[in-house]
Amino acid sequence: MNRAKSSQWLQQWIFVGPSTLFFVIIIVIPFILGMYYSFTEWNGVANQAKWVGLDNFYHILWDDDKFRTAFWFTIRFTVIGVVAANVLGFLLAYFLTKPLKTKNVLRTIFFMPNVIGGLLLGFIWQFIFVKGFAAIGESTDWSFFNLSWLGDEITAFWGIVIVFIWQTAGYLMVIYISSLTNVPRDMLEAAEIDGASRMQILRLIILPLIIPAVTVCLFLAISWSFKMFDLNLSLTKGGPFGSTESVALNIYNEAFVNNRYGLGTAKALIFFIIVALVTSLQVRLTKSREVEA
Amino acid sequence: METSKRYRFGTWTTELVMILVALLFLVPFYFLFVNSVKSFGDLLTDSAAWPQTFVWSNYARAWSITRFPEALWNSLVVTVVSNLLLVLISSMAAYRMVRHPTRYNRVLFSLFVAAMVIPFQSVMIPLVKVVSTLDLMNSIGGLVICYLGFGAPMSIFLFHGFVKGVPVEVEEAATVDGCTPYGVFFRIVYPLMLPMMVTVIILNTLWIWNDYLLPSLVLQKAELRTIPIATYAFFGQYTKQWDLALPALVLGILPVIVFFLAMQKYIIQGIMAGSVKG
Numbered sequence: 001m002n003r004a005k006s007s008q009w010l011q012q013w014i015f016v017g018p019s020t021l022f023f024v025i026i027i028v029i030p031f032i033l034g035m036y037y038s039f040t041e042w043n044g045v046a047n048q049a050k051w052v053g054l055d056n057f058y059h060i061l062w063d064d065d066k067f068r069t070a071f072w073f074t075i076r077f078t079v080i081g082v083v084a085a086n087v088l089g090f091l092l093a094y095f096l097t098k099p100l101k102t103k104n105v106l107r108t109i110f111f112m113p114n115v116i117g118g119l120l121l122g123f124i125w126q127f128i129f130v131k132g133f134a135a136i137g138e139s140t141d142w143s144f145f146n147l148s149w150l151g152d153e154i155t156a157f158w159g160i161v162i163v164f165i166w167q168t169a170g171y172l173m174v175i176y177i178s179s180l181t182n183v184p185r186d187m188l189e190a191a192e193i194d195g196a197s198r199m200q201i202l203r204l205i206i207l208p209l210i211i212p213a214v215t216v217c218l219f220l221a222i223s224w225s226f227k228m229f230d231l232n233l234s235l236t237k238g239g240p241f242g243s244t245e246s247v248a249l250n251i252y253n254e255a256f257v258n259n260r261y262g263l264g265t266a267k268a269l270i271f272f273i274i275v276a277l278v279t280s281l282q283v284r285l286t287k288s289r290e291v292e293a
Numbered sequence: 294m295e296t297s298k299r300y301r302f303g304t305w306t307t308e309l310v311m312i313l314v315a316l317l318f319l320v321p322f323y324f325l326f327v328n329s330v331k332s333f334g335d336l337l338t339d340s341a342a343w344p345q346t347f348v349w350s351n352y353a354r355a356w357s358i359t360r361f362p363e364a365l366w367n368s369l370v371v372t373v374v375s376n377l378l379l380v381l382i383s384s385m386a387a388y389r390m391v392r393h394p395t396r397y398n399r400v401l402f403s404l405f406v407a408a409m410v411i412p413f414q415s416v417m418i419p420l421v422k423v424v425s426t427l428d429l430m431n432s433i434g435g436l437v438i439c440y441l442g443f444g445a446p447m448s449i450f451l452f453h454g455f456v457k458g459v460p461v462e463v464e465e466a467a468t469v470d471g472c473t474p475y476g477v478f479f480r481i482v483y484p485l486m487l488p489m490m491v492t493v494i495i496l497n498t499l500w501i502w503n504d505y506l507l508p509s510l511v512l513q514k515a516e517l518r519t520i521p522i523a524t525y526a527f528f529g530q531y532t533k534q535w536d537l538a539l540p541a542l543v544l545g546i547l548p549v550i551v552f553f554l555a556m557q558k559y560i561i562q563g564i565m566a567g568s569v570k571g
Contacts, residue, residue, distance in 0.1 A: 008393075011474055015389035018382040019445045020401065025423065026416075026442020027408050033419035044422070092314075100308045108557060109315045112322075115553040115560075116546045117503025119521045123528060124325050124542055127535060132324045135341035166318065171564065178565035216568045227412045230505050234525070248414045252506075255418045264418050272415040279410060 038266035043259050056266035067267060069242055070250035074226060077157070077246070081164045082221040088165055089172030089217065094202075096173070097180045107177070111170035118167070122234025125163045126150065129235075153243040156236050160244055163231055168224060172217045179213030180206070208291050215286040219279055226275050247271055329539035336535055348536070355540035358531070363516060364523035365548060370433055371508070371519060372501045375440040376494050383445050383493070384486055387452030388478060392461070402453065405446040413443070413506065421510055429511070436511045440501055448493045451567060455489040456482070488566070495556070495563035502549055520545050 038056055042049035060067055092110055096103045113121065129149040137145030149155045183206055191201050229248040232238055238245030238253075245253070251271060255264030328336050330347045355361070390398045420439070429435025464477050472480065505521040512518065518526065524545050531537050553560060 007474075012389065012393070014475075015385040015478075016398065016401065019386035019405075019441075019449060022382075022438060022441040023405065023408070023445045025427070026420065026439055027411065027446075028404075030416040030419040030423050031408075031411060033422065034416060037419060044418075092311075095307050095311055098304060098307055100304065100311065102308060102312060106311055106315050107561070108554075109318055111561070112550070112553065113318070115499060115503075115549050117505065117521055117549075119503070119505040120524055120542055120545050123524065123538070124321055124546075127328070127539065128321050128324055131328070131336070131340040131535065132321075135339060139341065166321070174561055174564045175568045178568070213568075220568075223412075227414065229414070233505075234528070248412070251414045252417075256510075261418050268412075268415040268418060272411060275412050275415075276410045 034265045034268060037262055038269045040262045042262040042265075044255070044261040045259075049262060052262070056263050057270070059263065060267055060270065066242055066245070067247075067250055070245045070247050073157070073244060074228070074247045077161065077164075077228070078222060078225040081161055081168075081225045082218065084161065085165045085168045085221050086172055086214075086217055088169040090176050092169060092173040093176030093180055097177055107173070110173055113167045114171045116167075118228075118230030119234045121163060121167055122231045125159070126235055129159055150236055151240055153240055156240060156244050160228075160231055160235060163235065164225065164228070167231075168221060172221065175213050175217050175220075176210065179210040183209050208289075211286060211290045215283060215290070218282055218286060222279055222282060223275065226278070325539060325542060328535065329543045331536065333534075333536040336539075351536050351540045352544070355537050355544060358537065359523050359527050359541050359544070360515075360518070361523075361541075361544050364518050364520045367433065367517060368502060368519040368548075371436055371440070372498055374433075375437045375444065375501050376497055378437065379441055379444045379448055379497055380490050380493055382441065383448035384452045384483070384490070385478065386445070387449045388456050388482055390449075391453060391456040392464075402449070405449050408446045409450065417506065417510060424511060431512060431514050431517060433512075433517060436508055439507055439511060440497075443507070444497050444501075448497065451493055451496075452486065452489055455486060459485055491559050492563040492566045495560050496567050498552075499549075499560075520548075 037049060039051060039053060040049035041052045041055075096107055096110075100106070116124075133145045133147075133149055136142070147155050149159050187205060188201060191205055196204070227248050228246045229252065232244055232246050232249050236244045238249050247267075248271070251264055251267045254267060255261050324340065327342075327344055328340050329351060330349060331340075331344045331351075332346070332348050335345065390402050424430055424435060424439065427435075429438060459482065464481055467477050467481050468474075503521065505525065508519050509522050509525070512522065515526070524541060527541055528538060
C-alpha cells in the first residue's frame with residue numbers, strides 16, 4: 001500500500017512537475033510580483049520598492065494623457081480591425097469553399113502573410129508605404145497613394161489597420177473554411193430545392209451554423225489587436241506624435257524606456273483586467289447564439 | 294442546361310475575382326523582392342518597375358552585416374529545443390491530469406487554462422527581474438525556459454482535450470500485460486498523440502520563431518540574437534538604406550516561407566485542429 005502510494009507520488013512529480021515548475025517561475029510568480037509592484041514606485045534597479053498605495057492607478061486614470069491616447073487608439077483599432085479582418089476572412093473562406101480550380105493555391109497565398117512575424121511585416125510595409133505607394137501614385141496619379149502615409153495621424157492609423165487585415169484575414173479564413181465544410185450538404189440542397197435565394201441560405205442556414213467559428217475568430221482577432229505591439233513598433237514606432245501607440249507599446253515604453261517599472265506594472269494590471277473582461281464577455285455573447293445542426 | 298451554364302459562369306467569375314484579390318495580396322512581396330536586387334539609385338527612381346540589372350551583391354552585404362548565419366542558427370536552436378521540450382512536458386502533464394483527476398490536478402488545470410488570458414505585457418516587467426535573479430539573462434537556455442513557461446498553458450490545454458478522447462481500455466490492457474505506468478505513456482499513449490503533437494508544434498513554431506519582445510528582453514548580446522532581434526537592431530542602424538534593408542528582410546522571411554510551403558498541409562490542418570473552441 002505504501003509502495004503504491006509513493007509510486008503514485010513519484011509519477012505525479014515526473015509527469016506534472018516540469019510543466020508546473022516552469023509555469024510557476026515564468027507566469028505565476030511574475031504575475032503576483034507584478035500585482036505587488038503596481039502599488040510601488042519601483043525603478044527596476046533598486047531592491048527595495050517604495051510602497052505608494054493607489055498613487056499609480058490614480059495617476060494613470062487622471063493625469064496620463066499618453067495612456068489615454070494609447071487606450072483610445074487600441075479601442076478604435078480593435079473595433080475596426082476585428083470587424084474588417086473577420087468579414088474579409090469569412091468572404092475568402094466562403095468563396096474558396098466553392099469548387100474553384102485554383103482554390104488550394106489561393107488558400108496558400110491568403111495564408112502566407114501570417115507565417116511572417118509582425119516585426120518583419122511592419123518593416124516590409126514601411127517600405128511599401130514610403131516608397132511603393134509613392135511609385136504607384138506617380139504612375140497612376142491617384143491622390144490616395146500620394147498621401148504621406150506614415151507621417152500623418154489619420155493615414156498612419158489606417159496603414160496599421162491595412163497591414164493587420166492583410167496579416168490576419170488568412171488565418172481567420174482557415175478557421176472559417178473548416179467550419180463551412182462542416183455545414184451539412186443535404187441541408188443546403190434542401191433549402192435550394194425549397195427555393196431559398198443565396199442570401200437567404202447564407203443568412204438563415206450557414207451563418208447560424210458557423211457561430212462556433214465566429215466565437216473563436218472574434219476571440220483570436222480581439223486578443224491579437226488588443227495585444228498589438230510588433231506592428232506598431234516596426235511600422236511607426238507609435239508615431240506620429242504617439243497617435244499609433246498601442247497600450248502594449250505604452251506599457252513597454254513606461255517600463256523600459258522611462259524606467260518607471262512600478263507605473264508600468266500598474267498599467268499592465270489594468271490591461272490584464274480589460275483584456276480578460278472583454279474577451280470573456282465576447283465569448284459569452286457569441287456562445288449564447290450557438291445552435292445545433 | 295440553363296442552370297448549369299449559369300453556374301459555370303458564376304464559378305468562373307468567382308475564380309477570376311479571387312485570383313485578382315490574391316495578386317493584390319502578393320503585391321507587398323513583389324515590391325520587397327524586386328527592390329531587394331536594385332541599386333540604391335534605381336530603387337529610389339522607380340520602385341515599382343522590374344529591375345534592369347540584378348544587384349545580387351546587396352544580399353552578400355546584408356548577409357554579413359546582419360550576421361545572418363548566426364541569427365538563423367540561434368532562431369533554429371531556440372525554436373527546435375523549445376518545441377521538443379514543450380511537447381514532451383506538456384503531453385505528460387496533460388495525460389496525468391486527465392487520467393488522475395485528483396482535486397489538486399483539477400485546480401492546477403484550471404490555473405493553466407486561466408493563464409491563457411494573461412497578456413504577455415502583463416507579466417513581462419517582473420519577469421525580467423525573475424529571469425535576472427535566476428541568472429538566466431543572456432542565455433539561450435534561459436530563453437527556452439521562458440518559452441516552456443509561456444507555452445505550457447496552451448499546449449497542455451490542447452493535449453488535455455485530445456487525451457480525453459483516447460479510450461482508456463488500451464492502456465488497461467497494456468498494464469495487465471505488465472507495462473509500467475511510464476511504459477504505458479511512452480509506448481502506447483505517446484504514439485497515439487502524434488496528430489495533436491503536430492498541431493502543437495506548428496502553433497508553437499509560428500509563435501516562437503516570430504517572437505520579438507521576449508528575446509529582446511532576455512538576450513542583449515549581439516551574438517545571441519535571433520532573426521527578429523537581429524532585424525530590429527539592423528533597422529536601428531541602417532534606417533533608410535533600403536538597398537541593404539530589403540535583402541535583409543528577404544533573408545529574414547525566407548526560412549519561415551520555405552517551412553510554410555513545405556509543411557503547408559500540416560500547418561492548415563494544425564490551425565483547424567487548434568481552433569477547437571475553448
